[in-house]
Amino acid sequence: MVTLKIGIIGFGPFAQFLAKTMIKQGHLLTATSRSDYSGHHGVNFFRNMEEFMELEHDVILICTSIISASEVIKSIPFHLLKRPTLFADVLSVKEYPRQLLLQEVPEDSDLVCTHPMFGPESGRDGWRDLTFMYERVRVRDEALCSSFLNIFASEGCKMLEMSCEEHDRLAAQSQFLTHTIGRVLSEMEITNTPIDTKGFEKLVQVKESTVRDSFDLYSGLFIHNRFAKQQLKNLESAIQRVKETLETRMKNSDQ
Amino acid sequence: MVTLKIGIIGFGPFAQFLAKTMIKQGHLLTATSRSDYSGHHGVNFFRNMEEFMELEHDVILICTSIISASEVIKSIPFHLLKRPTLFADVLSVKEYPRQLLLQEVPEDSDLVCTHPMFGPESGRDGWRDLTFMYERVRVRDEALCSSFLNIFASEGCKMLEMSCEEHDRLAAQSQFLTHTIGRVLSEMEITNTPIDTKGFEKLVQVKESTVRDSFDLYSGLFIHNRFAKQQLKNLESAIQRVKETLETRMKNSDQ
Numbered sequence A, B: 001m002v003t004l005k006i007g008i009i010g011f012g013p014f015a016q017f018l019a020k021t022m023i024k025q026g027h028l029l030t031a032t033s034r035s036d037y038s039g040h041h042g043v044n045f046f047r048n049m050e051e052f053m054e055l056e057h058d059v060i061l062i063c064t065s066i067i068s069a070s071e072v073i074k075s076i077p078f079h080l081l082k083r084p085t086l087f088a089d090v091l092s093v094k095e096y097p098r099q100l101l102l103q104e105v106p107e108d109s110d111l112v113c114t115h116p117m118f119g120p121e122s123g124r125d126g127w128r129d130l131t132f133m134y135e136r137v138r139v140r141d142e143a144l145c146s147s148f149l150n151i152f153a154s155e156g157c158k159m160l161e162m163s164c165e166e167h168d169r170l171a172a173q174s175q176f177l178t179h180t181i182g183r184v185l186s187e188m189e190i191t192n193t194p195i196d197t198k199g200f201e202k203l204v205q206v207k208e209s210t211v212r213d214s215f216d217l218y219s220g221l222f223i224h225n226r227f228a229k230q231q232l233k234n235l236e237s238a239i240q241r242v243k244e245t246l247e248t249r250m251k252n253s254d255q
């Protein structure tokens, strides 16, 4: 495996989770973030974004929150780049960072937008058979892009090439809906009972894994995926329909 | 194990599922139902409720739908009973059949209300560690009641003695909520996508197992559990709160 010099921007929970495997694979990691993560094992951390950008990276990986992506990406001092670099991101929405990166990243640098469909919990025991979605937005250095994708492929991820638009359409129906139901169940303060059915146990698990992610992440799924609002409406109207069916049935059984 | 003569009233999917294990255990089964199930393997089926009631049963097990329970129980010709018999039910709500059975079953017959917290799907590979809830509503023949409960205990069920009221309170928060979310997801026509997260896969499973149960069953959980209406309100208002939090966050991120 080719050793890559990878610079990570935004060193929160998900970046730290990815870094563990990248370090295991022998890549050289540097990072910068709003907060101070100096002293993190196996990662050369820079508080100062300028110093970070003056290093020669093969790949710069954006791992910041969706909500802060615009501010963070616009603040990157791209003029300090010494050579064309592959920019990649892992945000859980895809059209939005794709657009931002196309606007901001210098023309001679390559661009791949990705979404690992797993996290610290579902990927705890390895990444085998977990899905890794990506769009090759602007790739000229094929070898470098392959080496980067191979970080995930070599761990056994299901590699799925898909447009950012298609991703967002599907993720609104699946991931955003899951997070919404998890947050709703959390609002309802559901907890295990002595008479749990298997189905209810699954809902408790969905609730618990949802609230482990930050509210920034969840609100990013809503604010920056243009398909999410419609899904929230669909959820509300589906509940109304189910409720009406119950009420009709109740009226009929009264007669 | 004592061999019991068990008469089942209402021989739908769940009764047939229970019967399989009872036959395996060597009990003698008869049944009656609205529809004709003559010829069902290992079960002596009577289209005629009078003929059924003239037999000498140790236990009569009510397995009819919640929605039809009042009509079915009130139509039982109890005067044909030749001797005191243990009446039991497996309805997924408990205060309602408890009340009905206390009103209708002759004073000298015993009464136990139960809810096996599993079904044809979750109990497919055996009943080990699955919960069996029961209330001994009126028991004088301890030996008979124990023999009946032992059908479930001997299969490894977690035997849980609980009042019907407590059951309904907890089941509204867990089982009714699970069925509601399953029905809502079904209304939304959710299906697997190529980018499913583990959480979304769980929701698809909840949807699929929910809609396998009849709508009669689901509407019974709502109509005849006095705690269910409040849970539906709680679900609606939790969604409103989550939605407002998202909208507030979106407004703030616009500024």
Ligand SMILES: NC(=O)c1ccc[n+]([C@@H]2O[C@H](COP(=O)([O-])OP(=O)(O)OC[C@H]3O[C@@H](n4cnc5c(N)ncnc54)[C@H](OP(=O)(O)O)[C@@H]3O)[C@@H](O)[C@H]2O)c1
Residues within 6 Å of the ligand: A009, A010, A011, A012, A013, A014, A015, A033, A034, A035, A036, A063, A064, A065, A066, A068, A071, A072, A090, A091, A092, A093, A115, A116, A117, A118, A119, A120, A213, A214, A216, A217, A220
């Ligand atoms: N968690 C997952 O399972 C998962 C899976 C796939 C993709 N992702 C994506 O990975 C990214 C990181 O997710 P996460 O789980 O670590 O949590 P997150 O809350 O989405 O993001 C946390 C990261 O954003 C940075 N950040 C937040 N606000 C900032 C601001 N105003 N200015 C600068 N930086 C800011 C944090 O920096 P500091 O820590 O330095 O404060 C931290 O690095 C997100 O885009 C998420 O959608 C997450």
Ligand SMILES: NC(=O)c1ccc[n+]([C@@H]2O[C@H](COP(=O)([O-])OP(=O)(O)OC[C@H]3O[C@@H](n4cnc5c(N)ncnc54)[C@H](OP(=O)(O)O)[C@@H]3O)[C@@H](O)[C@H]2O)c1
Residues within 6 Å of the ligand: B009, B010, B011, B012, B013, B014, B015, B033, B034, B035, B036, B063, B064, B065, B066, B068, B071, B072, B090, B091, B092, B093, B115, B116, B117, B118, B119, B120, B213, B214, B216, B217, B220
């Ligand atoms: N399915 C489960 O996983 C599960 C688990 C625990 C407890 N339970 C409880 O077990 C009972 C049976 O459930 P189920 O899954 O078999 O489906 P169900 O739809 O709740 O009930 C079907 C049964 O009700 C009878 N029935 C329906 N309407 C009737 C009417 N108007 N008059 C007379 N009989 C009528 C049916 O008779 P015919 O078939 O003869 O038409 C059939 O025996 C329910 O009380 C349910 O709450 C079910």
